[in-house]
Amino acid sequence: MTEIIVEPSGKIINCEPGQKLSEALSRAGIDIPMPCGGAGTCGKCLVRIIEGHSQPQPAETKLLTKEQIAMNFRLACQTTVTGDMRIRLTESRDSLPHQILTDSSTNGRRHIFAAVKKTYVELPEPSLEDGRSDLRRLCEAVCQKDCKPPKVGLKTLRRLPAVLREAQFKGTATVCQNKLIDFEPGDTTDNCYGVAVDIGTTTVAAAILDLTNGDRLAVDSALNPQVKCGDDVVSRINYCGSEPEGLKTIQTLIVNCMRTLIQNLCEKTGVQPDNIYEVTIAGNTTMEQLFTGVDPKSIGEMPFVSTFSRGLLLEAEDFALPVNEAARVYLFPIIGGFVGGDTSACILSSEIYNEKECVLMVDIGTNGEIILLAGGKLYAASTAAGPALEGARISKGMRAAAGAIDRVNIENDDIAFTVIGGAEPVGICGSALIDAIAILLEINVMNQTGQMISPENSDGLPPKIAARITKGDNGQSEFLIAQTPQGEKITLTQKDVREFQLAVGAIRAGVNIMLKKAGVGFEDVSKMLLAGGFGSFIRRSRAQRAGLLPLEIDREKIDYIGNASLAGAELGLLSIKARDLIDSICGKIEHIELSLDTDFQMEFASAMIFPG
Amino acid sequence: MTEIIVEPSGKIINCEPGQKLSEALSRAGIDIPMPCGGAGTCGKCLVRIIEGHSQPQPAETKLLTKEQIAMNFRLACQTTVTGDMRIRLTESRDSLPHQILTDSSTNGRRHIFAAVKKTYVELPEPSLEDGRSDLRRLCEAVCQKDCKPPKVGLKTLRRLPAVLREAQFKGTATVCQNKLIDFEPGDTTDNCYGVAVDIGTTTVAAAILDLTNGDRLAVDSALNPQVKCGDDVVSRINYCGSEPEGLKTIQTLIVNCMRTLIQNLCEKTGVQPDNIYEVTIAGNTTMEQLFTGVDPKSIGEMPFVSTFSRGLLLEAEDFALPVNEAARVYLFPIIGGFVGGDTSACILSSEIYNEKECVLMVDIGTNGEIILLAGGKLYAASTAAGPALEGARISKGMRAAAGAIDRVNIENDDIAFTVIGGAEPVGICGSALIDAIAILLEINVMNQTGQMISPENSDGLPPKIAARITKGDNGQSEFLIAQTPQGEKITLTQKDVREFQLAVGAIRAGVNIMLKKAGVGFEDVSKMLLAGGFGSFIRRSRAQRAGLLPLEIDREKIDYIGNASLAGAELGLLSIKARDLIDSICGKIEHIELSLDTDFQMEFASAMIFPG
Structure with a gap:
């Protein structure tokens, strides 16, 4: 047995020599992202080998830079x-904007402009000749x-006074935007962390970052517990107005959820809560306002006005988050109406504002x-897609977590699938839902209107496929995708298809109206970005x-960019310049209120029909 | 009977026509300062007549400017x-620095640069065309x-959101140094107040100011309740180290005292606590540090180092002061060792930093x-004078409050005195103590060493004076100054004289050493300023x-400037520019540690002898 020490947590795991490192980590419960399934093409499972040796493989020399190889990435x-090895978990940040975080003159090393900076100082002890106060002594050493x-x-x-003297005037000062927030004995400059959170209507995702180098150390996600108060933003706003203490209840739910996520991240990485100095939050208008505990009533009524809109700095203490007591919470700026901080975070991480030509971006979520x-101007709109693509309202739906089927394929005239974490299947996440719908349309199990064929009409189908079509309790057809070892069936029902159609129809109708408003057509779109936390990278052909x-946009022009909202929240954590940038961009975006558009209902109805 | 409405409180008082306004106010319990005793020479009882008429009197045309007369001051x-009249209480600010608060180009009107500013706005209501968030809508109207x-x-x-809508989007925003701290319905721009506090070792004085025009509306003072934990700074520091929960106890005492003073000021003026937005505090190093609840241990030990020194902004909420919940507390910068924020406040209000020649300033207090x-450079030192001049450790001593004898004279070969508030005498305050000592020396009741003659040796004295000399229980002489209606004797004892000698000796020894350090002599001193809250203006001849x-300084060069520390705290309330100024000045002052000077004890001993 060999021993692997995994930093930054220092956890020690054992494995048989000859195993892949990714496999050893996974068996020890350490999740690292591997969207390419271990093909060595996505670069997401980047680690640094601190002790021990590994000959670079062809996939590595192809994907990594010479400098990275030399530095034992x-x-x-x-x-x-x-x-035996000692490794450090890390993650490639290739997808993050280069303009803000990298500088080509420094060999691609990222520049971090985090709000928090730790500085180790060795101060001269007070004397009759040098009677400066403790604070002045410290500040003059820390300040440039x-x-x-x-x-x-x-x-x-x-x-x-006590800490300075216990530490014999040697220690680490933590300064956050010109405020001294901590002093610790010894050199703790390496222990400087932040947490980025994407609060979605259905899913909450959080990442913990090392603020000294920008590395993402771990991610975690959870169902937004507010779903029990309503599964879309309007029903949550109504809940606050109708239930006694509704706002307080609903705020406590999300704050507790964030607390648990941060605790999980600390456990995974061994980071001390006291060393987390900032939390950035990207959420839609309602999610951000509910987090702050500000009554969302005015968002839910014409003319749909939020209480705040610019990026907002609050005290983490007011939310009792398990972080440093002087830590702050930054909320991403709200654009207008229901278009909130998740969108501004997407804009930041996608760098769409830097594009010259016409670019379309869609962030798929419950909202x-x-x-x-278009024409150098940014437009933004929100549409109530519903939670289908995040697994809610889908009979066997689930979010993209271990046990979720994330890919569905046709192999040997039958259904094949993959499961996140390689475990037994438990349910189906967004990316697999898209796959399944596309396949059912392709193999004629379903027609353009979304109607599944009944088992008795399945004669023309391959026998294994035909056998998967059954009738549910409600008399409607359903399609078997997988079966758990316990014999539980994971099926796609007719109602699931209808939910999917609603989600897709809302988005496509929104896209059509946005293009019309901006006076451009699909032919003008030079690039289309699809963001969201579905699970695996989705295949563009399947999504089309x-x-x-839209089929009208050439496949090569379409990119899936993952959870761009979380990526934006991470950027905000690493760079206060990025926050200023997105704040100023948001002031210039034109918000389009789709619900007020007379064409919307008609567009919606026709967009529910699958492409022929 | 006529009716007088007294603003800003709006209190209505009645009086007989023909009375002096000062008398009418005093009978109604409204104290206004009148150190000249109603002679019309000090200008401290300035009021503005808003309705009603008063022909200017000769004393007024002499003292006030034409503009003031024209504006009905x-x-x-x-x-x-x-x-019937409507008047507004105010106070002349002639003694405050012109450089900071007045601008000759605006007819002597003061420029207020308070940290807090209130702005009344009428906002357009949200609409589909104008969907700005509440905060943005408000801020864009408030911001330049x-x-x-x-x-x-x-x-x-x-x-x-609720207040904005209840107020139909019309109301007053309160902004404190770029932070929105309140929004109230209607126009409340006139209700903007601050409290300045001078925390002395023995006496705490507070003033409430109208931040819209700089007027001082009321003052109040109290004994510092920490005296029960020790009557000088060193014994208080020791108390924190030796008593369980000592620091907490001692901090709670001063915070509670400030709470009561602020409540009193609110009651006197009718100001709502919610409309007090800032509190400035000037106190010596120990007083400021004890107020913040920071362990003062290091101040009491070599090399006498405080925890903070620059001007410090804290949240009033942390002290549960009866002020607006978003109000802040500003602590004046500490110069070094025991020389603290009271001294920096004195420097600010005296404008000594603007002088070209050699100037000496002494702030008399327990410290x-x-x-x-001298030579363009500022030096500062602190000396443990003891609380005698504030009335403590003096058998019938008291601070300068109603009932205190504040003046002692010789009239018709007997003692005459005046009492603050014109009431019956209760005790004797600092200014009367100085008077009494000077008189006893003059009429040979006491010799140069401070020894009082015994009753049996008083034959040569005028009979009424001789009758006042008695023997106390301890067999030592004492001198009767006054008798209360209840027959209680207000006497000056031999021990009181010794306490006075200690105080005066410490100060004079300090002055001598300071001059020596700076390489100047008394003959170089172009001006000497004496500050302190003794009561009445002290007579220079008596103090000499x-x-x-010092007798060595020409009488015309000496000025008594009152409680300059409180005046400085008031300036800090009215002008953030003044705070920046004093912070930068303090960085350049040379602090001299008298206790380390080998000559100090000898100078002290010889300075205890009264001038011959």
């Missing part, structure tokens, strides 16, 4: 464990010449957001077949 | 009530063009502070006779 899926002296909070001030860049992506 | 002591959008706290944000400007002021 490797892909966990390509690395064979041959002896001529900078303003940091402010300080009362709690930090009260701790300062679907559509962003269009299932009606999610 | 009058002296309450010179104004005869002839009919191109200014940064204000930040906002969570509590204000949570209240905002006596000495400031010297009693040894408090």
Whole structure:
């Protein structure tokens, strides 16, 4: 047995030599992203080998830069464990905007402009000749010449004299945008972390980042527990107005959920909550406002006005999050109406604002957001797609977590599938739902209107396929995708198809109206970006077949960019310049209120028909 | 009977026509300062007559400017009530620095640069064409063009949507240094107040100011309740180290005292606590640190280092002061060692930093502070004078409040005195103590060493004076100054004289050493300023006779400037520019540690002898 020490947590795992490193990590319960399924093509499982050796494999020399190879960066899926190792988990940030975080003059090293900075200092001890106060002594050592002296909070001030003396005037000062927020004995400059959160209507995702180098150390996600108060934003707003203490209840649910996620991230990585200094949040208008505990009533009524819109800095203490007591919470700016901070975060991470030509971006969630860049101007709209693509309202739906079927294929005239984490299937997530719909249309199990054939009419189908079509309790057809070892059937029902049609129809109708408003057509679109936390990368052909992506746009022009909202929240954590940038961009975006458009209902109805 | 409406409280008082306005106010329990005793020479009882008429009297035309007369400013002591009036209490600010608060180009009107600003706005209501968020709508109306959008706290944000709508989008926004801290329905721009506090070791004084025009509306003072934990700073520091929960106890005492003072000020003026937006505090190093609840241990030990020194902004909420929940507390910068924010406040209000020649300033308190400007450089030192001049450790001593004897004279070969508020005497305050010591020396009741003659040796004295000399229980002489209606004797004891000698000796020794350090002599001093809250203006001849002021300095060069620390705290309330100014000045002051000077004890011993 060999031993692998996994940093930053320091966890020790054991495995048989000859195993792939990715496999060893996975068996030990350490999830690393591997959307390419271990083919060595996506680069998401990047690790750094600190001790031990691994000969670079062809896939690695192809994907990684020479500098990365030289610095012992490797892909966990390509690395064979041959002896004891010490590795550091990390993640490639190739998808993040280069303009903000990288500088080509420094060999591609990212520039971090985090709000929080830790500095180790060794101070001269006070003497009769040098009677400066504790705070001044510290600040003059931390500040660059001529900078303003940091402010300080009362709690930090009260701790300062004792800590300074216990530490013999050697320690680490934490300064957050000109405020001294902590002083710790010894050199703790490496322990500087932040958490980025994407609060979706249905799914909440969080990532913990090392603010000294920008590395993402772990991610976690959970169902938004507010779903029990309503599964879309309007029903949650109504809940606040109709239930006694409704706002408080619904706020507590999301705050508790974030608390659990942050605790999980700390456990996964060994990071101390005290060393988390900032939390950035990207959520739609309603999600952000509910998090703050501000009554969302005015968002739900004409003319759909939120209480705040610019990027907002609050105290983490007001939410009792398990982070440093002086930590802050940054909420991404709201664009208008229901188009909120998740969209601004998507705009930030996708860099759509930098494009020259016409670009369309769709962020799929329970609230679907559509962003269009046309004629140098940004337009944004929101459409109630419903939670189908996040697995809710789908009979066997689930979010993209271990046990979710994330891919469905036809192999040997039968259905084949893959499961996240390689485990037994439990349900079906968004990417597999798109696959399944596309396949059922392709193999004629379903027609253009979404009507499934009944078992008695399945004669022309391959026998294994035909056998999967049954009648449910309600007398409607359903299609068997998988069966759990316990014999539970994972099927796609007629009602599931209808939910999917509603989601896709809302988005396509929105896209059509946005293009019309901006006076452009599909032929003008140079690029289309699809964002969302479905699970695997979705196949563009399947998404077009299932009606999610317009057939009118050439397949090569379409890119799936993953959870761009979370990526934006991470950027906001790493760069206060990025926050200023998105705040100023948001001030210039034209918000289009789709619900007020007279054509919307008609567009919606026709968009529910699958492409022929 | 006529009716007088007294603003800003709106209190209505009745009086007989023909009375002086000052008398009418005093009978109604409204104290206005009148240190000249109603002679119309000090200008402290300035009021503005809003309705009603008063012919200017000779004393008024002499003291006030033409503009002031034209604007119906009058002296309450010179104004005869002839009919119904509406007046506004105010106070001349002639003694405050002109550089910061007045601008000659605007007819002497003060420029207020308070941190807090209230703006009344009438906002367009939200519509489909104008879907800006509540906060953005408000901020864009409040901000000047191109200014940064204000930040906002969570509590204000949570209240905002409901208050805005209840007020039909018309109301007053309160912004404190780029943070929106309140929104109230209607126009409340006139209700903008601040409280300045001078925390002395023995006495705490507070003033409430109208931040829209700088007027001081009321003052109040109290004994610092920490005296029960020790009557000087060193014993208080020791108390924190030796008593369980000592720091907490001692901090709670001062915070509670401030709470009571602020409540009193609100009651006197009718100001709502919610409309107090800032509190400035000037106190010596120990007083400021104890207020913040930061362990003062390091101040009490070599090398006497405080925890903070620059001007400090904290949240009033952390001290549960009866002010607006978003109000802030500003602490004046500490110069070094025991020389703290009271001294920096004195420097600010005295404008000593603007002088060209050599100037000496002494702030008399339990901690006596000495400031010297010589050769363009400021020096500062602190000396443990003890609380005698604030009435503590003096058998019948009291602070300068109603009932205190504040003046002692010789009239018709006997003792005469005046009492603050014109009431019956209760005790004796600092200014009367100086008077009494000077008189006893003059009429040979006491010799240069401070020894009082015994009753049996009083034959040569005028009989009424001789009759006042008795023997106390301890067999030592004492001198009767007054008797209360209840027959209680207010005497000056031999021990009181010794306490006075200690105080005066410490200050004079400090002055001597400071001059020596700076390489200047008394002959170089172009001006000497004496600050402190003794009560009445002290007479220079008396203070010189009693040894408090050096005989070597020409009488015309000496000025008594009152409670300059409180005046400085008031300036800090009215002008954030003044805060920046004093912070930068303090960085350049040379702090001299008198206790380390080998000559100090010898100087002290010889300075205890009264001038011959």
